[in-house]
Amino acid sequence: MSRHAVRGPRRLARWWRLRSLRTRLTVIAATAIAASVFLAFQVASELLEVELRSATEDQLRSDSRVLAANAERAGLAQVQLPPYPGSGRLMRVVLSDGSMRTPDGQPALPPVSEQAGLVVRGASADLMESRDSDDDGYLVYTLRAGDGAVQVARAADDSPINEFGFGMLLIGLLCVVSGGFVGRAVARTGLAPIDRLTAAAVRVAETRDLDADIPDEGGGEIRRLTRSINDMLAALRDSRLAQRLLAEDAAHELKTPLTSLRLNIELLIRLDRRGAMDSALPAESRTRLLNDLGAQVAELSTLAAELTDLARGDVSDENTELLDFADVVVAAATQARSRAPELRVALDVTSVWVSGRPAALQRAVLNLIDNAGKWSPAGQPVQVRLRVQGTSAVLEVDDAGPGIDAADAPRVFDRFYRADSARAMPGSGLGLSIVQRVVDAHGGRAAVGRSSRGGALLRVDLPVAPIARLTAKDDTAPRPHGA
Structure with a gap:
C-alpha cells in the first residue's frame, strides 16, 4: 500500500475527530439515510427488472402460441406473418431445412442458436433465451410448430429501470438533504442540555464560583452527568474550604514560634554588632537562649513536616x-x-x-x-x-x-x-x-x-x-x- 493511500484515511480520521458532536450527528444521520435509499434502490431495481422480464416472457409466450396455431393451420411455409409495426415485437419462422421467413422491413434477429436448433428439429418443445446482437440485446422465445419452429423476440428495454433509477436518485438526494436538516435539528434538540451544562461549567471555570451548582436538567445520562459534576464541585468546595482553614490555622500556629525566634535572633544580632555579647549576655543566659533557639527551630521543623503530611491528605x-x-x-x-x-x-x-x-x-x-x-x-x-x-x-x-x-x-x-x-x-x-x-x-x-x-x-x-x-x-x- 502506498504512502498516499495511508494518508487519506488518517486525514479523514483527523478531520472527523476535529468536528463537533452536532456535526458528527448530522453527518451520521445523512449518511444513514443515503445508505438506506441506496439499499432500497438496489432492491427495488432488482424487483422491477424481475417483474418486467416476467411480463415480457409471458407476452412472448402468448404471441408465440398465436403464431404457432396459425402455422399449424396454414403451414410454416405459407403462414402469413403480420407486418412489422416499426418497434416492439419481432418474429420469424424457422423451417426444418434451416431457412427463415420474417416480416418485411423487420430488423434482423440474431442467428438461431444451437439450443434453438434443437427445438426446430423437434428435440425440445420450447426455449426462452437472452440473445445479444451487435447493437441490442433480445429476449427470444422459440416454440416448436409443425416441422419447424416459430420465434418471437423483443428488444431489451432498460428505459423503465433507468427512469426509475433517476427518480430514485432525485428522491435520494431530497432525503439526504432532508435527513441532514432533521439530523441537525435532532442534534440541536438532543444536545441542548449538554450545551447548557457546558455553559454552566465554563461559567464556573471563569468565575471560580464553586458554590454555583449546575441546574439538574434532562434525564438519563444527562442527569447522571450533571449530578456527577455537582458532586465534583461539592468535593472541590470542601477541599478549598479545608485548604483555607489549614492555611489560616497554620498561619496562626506559625506566628508565635516565628515571632519568638525572630526576637531572639534580633537580640543576638544587636549584641554581636555592639561587641557586647559577653558582657551583656552571661554564658548561662547565652546557653539558655541558644537552647531556646534550637527548641524553636525543632518545633518549626516538626510543625512544617506535620503540615506537609496533613496537606497531602x-x-x-x-x-x-x-x-x-x-x-x-x-x-x-x-x-x-x-x-x-x-x-x-x-x-x-x-x-x-x-x-x-x-x-x-x-x-x-x-x-x-x-x-x-x-x-x-x-x-x-x-x-x-x-x-x-x-x-x-x-x-x-x-x-x-x-x-x-x-x-x-x-x-x-x-x-x-x-x-x-x-x-x-x-x-x-x-x-x-x-x-x-x-x-x-x-x-x-x-x-x-x-x-x-x-x-x-x-x-x-x-x-x-x-x-x-x-x-x-x-x-x-x-x-x-x-x-
Whole structure:
C-alpha cells in the first residue's frame, strides 16, 4: 500500500475527530439515510427488472402460441406473418431445412442458436433465451410448430429501470438533504442540555464560583452527568474550604514560634554588632537562649513536616499491601525510643494482618507514642497493646499522666487543637489529627478514653485483612517485646 493511500484515511480520521458532536450527528444521520435509499434502490431495481422480464416472457409466450396455431393451420411455409409495426415485437419462422421467413422491413434477429436448433428439429418443445446482437440485446422465445419452429423476440428495454433509477436518485438526494436538516435539528434538540451544562461549567471555570451548582436538567445520562459534576464541585468546595482553614490555622500556629525566634535572633544580632555579647549576655543566659533557639527551630521543623503530611491528605505514592501490624507497631516504638532515649515503651503485641500503607501506619503509631510520652511521668512507661478483637485489630496506647478532660475529649483529634493544660507542652497540635486521617483512610476508627493508670487511653481499631480472619484463631499468641 502506498504512502498516499495511508494518508487519506488518517486525514479523514483527523478531520472527523476535529468536528463537533452536532456535526458528527448530522453527518451520521445523512449518511444513514443515503445508505438506506441506496439499499432500497438496489432492491427495488432488482424487483422491477424481475417483474418486467416476467411480463415480457409471458407476452412472448402468448404471441408465440398465436403464431404457432396459425402455422399449424396454414403451414410454416405459407403462414402469413403480420407486418412489422416499426418497434416492439419481432418474429420469424424457422423451417426444418434451416431457412427463415420474417416480416418485411423487420430488423434482423440474431442467428438461431444451437439450443434453438434443437427445438426446430423437434428435440425440445420450447426455449426462452437472452440473445445479444451487435447493437441490442433480445429476449427470444422459440416454440416448436409443425416441422419447424416459430420465434418471437423483443428488444431489451432498460428505459423503465433507468427512469426509475433517476427518480430514485432525485428522491435520494431530497432525503439526504432532508435527513441532514432533521439530523441537525435532532442534534440541536438532543444536545441542548449538554450545551447548557457546558455553559454552566465554563461559567464556573471563569468565575471560580464553586458554590454555583449546575441546574439538574434532562434525564438519563444527562442527569447522571450533571449530578456527577455537582458532586465534583461539592468535593472541590470542601477541599478549598479545608485548604483555607489549614492555611489560616497554620498561619496562626506559625506566628508565635516565628515571632519568638525572630526576637531572639534580633537580640543576638544587636549584641554581636555592639561587641557586647559577653558582657551583656552571661554564658548561662547565652546557653539558655541558644537552647531556646534550637527548641524553636525543632518545633518549626516538626510543625512544617506535620503540615506537609496533613496537606497531602490521602495523596500518597505508597502502595497498599498486606502486612503484620505488630511489625509496624514495633518499628514505631523503636523509632520513638531513638528520638527520645529517656522514653520507656512497654509492648504487648499480637501478630495481626491488616491491609494498609506501612509508612502511614507507622507514622500514626509513632504520633500516638510521642503524645503519650509527653504526658507519662518519669519512670512510668508508655504501654502499647495490640490484639485481635472480632474482625478488628485493636491498638491501645496509654500513659500514667493526668489524662484528658471530658470537655476536651471530643476535640483531641481536631487540627491544631490543644487543651489549656497542653499549651505549655511541646508540639503543634497536629499529631493526633494525622492519626485520625490515617485511620480514616484505612477504614478504621480512633477513640480516646481513660486508662487504668489514670492517664489517657488512645485506641485505634483497624479492620483485619480477610485472609487473616481465617487463621486468627491459630495465630493469636502474644509477642512480648522488651521495654
